Amino acid sequence: MSVLAYLIPISLLLGGGALVAFIYTVRSNQYDDPEGDSRRILSEEWDDHPKP
Amino acid sequence: MTAQMRPAMAVCPGCVAAPSEVPEQAPSEARLALSLPTIHCQACISTVERGLNAHPGIHSARVNLTLKRALIEADPDLRAADLIPVLEGLGFEAHELDLASLAATQSDRAGRDLLMRLAVAGFASMNVMLLSISVWSGASDATRDMFHWISAAIAFPAVIFAGKPFFTNAWSALRVGRLNMDVPIVLALALALITSLWETSLSGEHAYFDAALTLTFFLLAGRYLDYRTRAVARSAAEELAALEVPRALRMQDGVPVEVPVADLALNDLILVRPGGRMPVDGCITEGQSELDRSLLTGETLPVFVEPGAQVSAGEVNLTGPLVVRAEAVGEDTSLHRMADLVAIAESGRSRYTSLADRAAKLYAPGVHILSALAFVGWYLYTFDLRMALNIAAAVLIITCPCALGLAVPAVTTAASGRLFKRGMLIKDSTALERLAEVDTVVFDKTGTLTAGTPQLENLDDFSHADLALALALAQGSAHPLSQALTGAAQAVGVDPAAISALQEHPGYGTEGLFQGRQVRLGRAGWLGAEQGGQTAAWLDRGDGTAPRAFLFHDALRPGAAQAVAQLQAAGKEVLLMSGDTNAAVADLATRLGIKTWQGEALPKDKATRIQALSDQGHRVLMVGDGLNDTAALTAAHVSISPASALDAARVASDIVLLGQDLEPIAEACVLARKATRRIRENFRIATLYNVVAVPLAIAGFATPLIAALAMSTSSITVSLNALRLK
Numbered sequence: 001m002s003v004l005a006y007l008i009p010i011s012l013l014l015g016g017g018a019l020v021a022f023i024y025t026v027r028s029n030q031y032d033d034p035e036g037d038s039r040r041i042l043s044e045e046w047d048d049h050p051k052p
Numbered sequence: 053m054t055a056q057m058r059p060a061m062a063v064c065p066g067c068v069a070a071p072s073e074v075p076e077q078a079p080s081e082a083r084l085a086l087s088l089p090t091i092h093c094q095a096c097i098s099t100v101e102r103g104l105n106a107h108p109g110i111h112s113a114r115v116n117l118t119l120k121r122a123l124i125e126a127d128p129d130l131r132a133a134d135l136i137p138v139l140e141g142l143g144f145e146a147h148e149l150d151l152a153s154l155a156a157t158q159s160d161r162a163g164r165d166l167l168m169r170l171a172v173a174g175f176a177s178m179n180v181m182l183l184s185i186s187v188w189s190g191a192s193d194a195t196r197d198m199f200h201w202i203s204a205a206i207a208f209p210a211v212i213f214a215g216k217p218f219f220t221n222a223w224s225a226l227r228v229g230r231l232n233m234d235v236p237i238v239l240a241l242a243l244a245l246i247t248s249l250w251e252t253s254l255s256g257e258h259a260y261f262d263a264a265l266t267l268t269f270f271l272l273a274g275r276y277l278d279y280r281t282r283a284v285a286r287s288a289a290e291e292l293a294a295l296e297v298p299r300a301l302r303m304q305d306g307v308p309v310e311v312p313v314a315d316l317a318l319n320d321l322i323l324v325r326p327g328g329r330m331p332v333d334g335c336i337t338e339g340q341s342e343l344d345r346s347l348l349t350g351e352t353l354p355v356f357v358e359p360g361a362q363v364s365a366g367e368v369n370l371t372g373p374l375v376v377r378a379e380a381v382g383e384d385t386s387l388h389r390m391a392d393l394v395a396i397a398e399s400g401r402s403r404y405t406s407l408a409d410r411a412a413k414l415y416a417p418g419v420h421i422l423s424a425l426a427f428v429g430w431y432l433y434t435f436d437l438r439m440a441l442n443i444a445a446a447v448l449i450i451t452c453p454c455a456l457g458l459a460v461p462a463v464t465t466a467a468s469g470r471l472f473k474r475g476m477l478i479k480d481s482t483a484l485e486r487l488a489e490v491d492t493v494v495f496d497k498t499g500t501l502t503a504g505t506p507q508l509e510n511l512d513d514f515s516h517a518d519l520a521l522a523l524a525l526a527q528g529s530a531h532p533l534s535q536a537l538t539g540a541a542q543a544v545g546v547d548p549a550a551i552s553a554l555q556e557h558p559g560y561g562t563e564g565l566f567q568g569r570q571v572r573l574g575r576a577g578w579l580g581a582e583q584g585g586q587t588a589a590w591l592d593r594g595d596g597t598a599p600r601a602f603l604f605h606d607a608l609r610p611g612a613a614q615a616v617a618q619l620q621a622a623g624k625e626v627l628l629m630s631g632d633t634n635a636a637v638a639d640l641a642t643r644l645g646i647k648t649w650q651g652e653a654l655p656k657d658k659a660t661r662i663q664a665l666s667d668q669g670h671r672v673l674m675v676g677d678g679l680n681d682t683a684a685l686t687a688a689h690v691s692i693s694p695a696s697a698l699d700a701a702r703v704a705s706d707i708v709l710l711g712q713d714l715e716p717i718a719e720a721c722v723l724a725r726k727a728t729r730r731i732r733e734n735f736r737i738a739t740l741y742n743v744v745a746v747p748l749a750i751a752g753f754a755t756p757l758i759a760a761l762a763m764s765t766s767s768i769t770v771s772l773n774a775l776r777l778k
Contacts (some may be wrong), residue, residue: 004195008202011182019175026164026171036117039094 081111082128085149085582086135087291088120096144103142107135121149121286126563136595149294163276163283169214170272176210177265181760182363184262187755193255200252203261214268215241219273233412233453236419237271240264240448247445250438263449265761270454270767278461278481283467288472289708290485293699313382320378326558330367330376333385336360338375340559342531342575344368346498348679349631353587354532354576355566356559366679366698371531372558404689406482407731408460423447426750430485440523446754450745455766459734462774468729470777475711476692476720483706485731487691487724489671493619493717494662494684497630498641500694501616502606503712506587508540509603511585518544520564520590522602524548525573528555528562530622533589534573537602561589569594576601586635605639609694611715616644619719625670629653629661631680659685675717677701692717723777730777734770735738741766 025031084623093724097115100122104113107729109127116123124135139146183199191199218241222234243265248259301308313331316322321337324330330343342354345367354370357363363376365385380386407414427444431437468478478484495501514522523541524532527548551564561574572579572592579590579599588601619626628649630637637651650661656675662684665672674681674688677697685691685704693705694712702708709716709719745762748754 011179012202012206017170022171022175023168026167032168033116033118036115038096038695039097040118042094043098045098048462 054402056709060321069454080129081125082674083151084124084126084130084135084435085151085294086122086124086132086139087147087295088115088139088151089147090121091115091117091120092492100139100144101144103138104135109140111417119291120360121291122146129321137356147295149291150298150462151294157591160283160713163279166217166272166279167586169216170269170276172210173214173265173269173272176206176214177262177269177337177502180206180262180265181412184259184756184760185258187326196257196708197252197255200248200259200261201261204245204249204252207248207261209582211245211264211268213242214272218268218271231412231416231420233408233416233457236416236448237267237452237457239420240445240452243445244391244449247441251442254438257754260445260449260756260759263756263763266760266763267452268440269751270763271457274457274461276467281461281465281478282481283476284469284472286625288477288710289479289702292695292702292708298331316378316381318378318381319579320381322376324376326369326371328369330363330369331381332376332378333362333364333380334376334378335362336374337377339372340557342370343375344532346678347506351490351632356577358559371529371556381397382426395543399400403676404482404486406460407485407735408456411456411459411735412453415456419451419589422451422746424751427512429750443752443754444751445744446749446752446759449759450519450749450754450762451742453738454739454763455741455770456735458767458774459738460714462731462771463734463777466774467723471716471720471723474716474719475709475713476716477708477710478706479708480706483690484724484727486671486706487673487721490624490673490690490721490726492625492627492670492741494627494629494658494665494688495616495646495717496658496674496678496681497637498606499677499696500675500681501609501612501628501640501714502545502659504696506536506604506606506609508536509605509608511540511544514600514602517542517549518591518600519546520549520594521551521571521593522573524566525554525562525564525571525591526589528564533604534562536604572599587772606636608643609712609714611713611716613644615717618715618720619646622718622721624721629658629684631655631678649746655680655683659687662687673721674705675714676705696763727777737769737773738766 030037055423057386062737072656078373088096088100091097094570095608097117100115103114104122104124106112111125111127111128113122113124118670136146136148154519171676180203183203185410187196187199190406192300201280207766215238215447218234218237221232225232225235227408227625244260244264244267248261248264251259252255276512298313299310300313300316301323302316303323304313308323316332320332322334336357336359338359340356342362343357344354345351348407357374361526363374365380423444427440430443432439434440462485463480464481467484471478471632497505511519519541522537523546526537526541528534549566551566554561554564557574557578559575561572562579563570563572563574565571573595574590576582576590579592581590581599581601587604587606589604590599592599616626616756627650628641628644628646628651630651631653632651634651641649650657658681661671662674666687671689674684674691675693676682676685677694679698679700681693682698682704684699685693685701690707691705692707692709694709695702697705697708745754745758748758
């Protein structure tokens with residue numbers, strides 16, 4: 001059962017990590033335009049190099 | 053989107069010519085918003101963004117496809133009016149949006165707050181559920197205790213943070229001595245956490261930490277759905293308001309300068325261009341024109357005005373530029389006073405208790421009594437406080453209105469989404485339920501059943517030569533009657549006659565020279581003819597014969613006939629009430645097959661009639677657009693207004709019709725009935741689960757596993773049932 005000593009912290013860390021990631025996406029306005037974001041992926045505009 | 057708005061937009065490029073004011077201590081960057089109703093794909097986004105970013109003065113432009121909007125950061129002296137032609141050149145319709153009216157949607161703090169709490173509850177319940185499943189599948193002794201302690205450490209802070217909306221709601225209800233749905237929720241959460249902690253400290257077998265968290269999660273999901281539905285409606289409603297940018301042209305030293313309407317003061321001289329709306333009450337000092345008063349009074353015939361005439365805010369100038377001296381501005385205008393009256397009038401919606409509230413009224417006392425009885429019964433039977441408390445907590449958790457909290461929002465979200473696609477905006481959360489009860493429909497005429505655009509009636513009475521003459525004269529004017537005449541004549545393939553010295557006399561008509569004779573097209577009084585009861589433009593052929601009249605009637609809105617027919621077929625009584633003349637109203641009533649009608653109705657008459665109908669036990673749906681309808685819209689059980697309506701009318705109504713077509717109204721009534729049926733079904737499903745699970749809980753057989761199963765299954769069934777509405 002000593003494996004629990006690793007597994008429980010890992011599961012808590014993963015859950016916490018996902019929560020932090022989610023909060024970051026909400027804070028940085030990533031859910032403001034779901035329709036547009038799903039279309040922008042089709043654009044070829046910044047395919048070769050990132051937008052400066 | 054709206055016939056009344058377009059001319060105002062079309063005039064805007066003209067503002068560019070006017071010398072613009074010096075920006076007052078302007079910041080280095082200005083923000084502009086444009087509404088782009090026609091964008092729909094990736095190519096549109098790229099075209100618009102590339103086009104805007106290439107325009108000098110623009111720092112950055114970003115399109116939001118969900119809201120169909122472009123947000124632009126630019127030099128402070130750049131006007132939206134400069135950008136509209138650019139976008140029109142690219143093939144996109146664009147309208148300026150007033151950023152001040154949009155402010156509320158941009159910082160959607162409440163929505164984010166709910167989403168954050170939902171996320172915390174979700175992630176915490178996932179972790180706790182992981183531990184609970186290990187317990188259920190056989191962890192025992194020290195391992196079980198450790199799992200319970202870890203669960204407690206996660207559950208306590210998570211529930212306290214995520215459950216805050218419930219705590220505040222329950223507290224505000226209790227403070228005034230009332231019970232709402234949130235009181236049993238809070239009680240269940242608190243009891244579950246406290247008994248579980250107590251059990252854990254005694255190395256007990258059962259802990260409900262997972263139940264407390266999933267409960268919070270499902271209930272928050274219901275709240276969030278509810279919030280989203282209303283937020284979508286609110287942002288669309290705000291966008292309608294933002295389309296009417298409150299600006300006016302003030303004359304300063306003889307030059308018109310664009311200023312916000314709020315800055316206008318008494319005795320200012322204001323220039324109102326053709327197509328523009330009066331920003332103030334006042335008196336005309338210069339110019340002659342015709343005014344469209346239909347939004348205020350319902351009359352379709354334009355009124356002729358000249359210097360000295362009184363005008364009211366909200367009237368639309370049709371032909372010539374007018375200079376108006378402001379006599380009442382802002383809150384003192386008659387438009388505002390009438391809109392304020394509406395706010396005082398008793399509203400149909402305040403008298404309505406929603407299905408959810410009615411369920412809560414039965415439910416909240418019920419579960420409290422049940423769980424109290426279980427506690428007292430078990431305590432008297434065993435004198436074991438710990439066991440009695442555990443069972444009371446189990447009863448509260450199992451009966452907790454998880455499914456009940458989802459039952460209504462899940463259905464209204466699905467129904468509103470579907471109606472939104474058909475061009476209807478549900479503004480009020482109980483509007484659908486009220487719409488389902490409607491048995492009488494009252495329509496306004498001008499602007500609601502009719503489009504407010506004239507249509508030529510007697511084209512066939514005229515010879516080809518006369519039509520050619522009339523067409524040539526009509527092309528020289530932007531008056532709605534001239535445009536209708538032009539459209540009708542061109543549709544039958546008439547070419548304009550060769551006319552020289554074409555000249556428009558605003559408020560009167562146009563004249564010109566044809567084969568040396570003076571020919572005129574215009575109002576009856578100008579040509580010396582007798583004004584009839586019908587809208588008409590008269591043609592003087594200059595050959596000595598009497599002038600002849602082109603007669604017009606108001607064109608029906610698309611779908612008006614179908615909507616009326618479908619409503620009548622569904623067994624609803626349809627009434628027509630208008631401020632227009634009796635003849636015009638009777639004519640329309642016969643055209644649409646409406647049996648009961650009333651003409652020359654004052655705003656008060658409409659409201660009284662609706663009140664009388666309600667007193668007879670009818671549930672009235674009012675459909676109207678003008679200021680004269682607002683009192684009636686408020687008095688009705690439920691109300692609909694088209695997007696072209698005045699702001700005051702849109703605010704007073706529960707549902708806004710975004711498109712031109714009226715047909716969705718009949719469909720909405722059907723869908724509303726279906727939605728209400730689904731809501732009732734959902735209540736029944738939720739009750740059924742309680743009927744099965746509650747006896748188990750009272751008998752003391754409920755385990756955290758059974759509670760979790762009952763709760764999740766009922767919530768999921770209810771959501772799936774709501775989705776069947778599609």
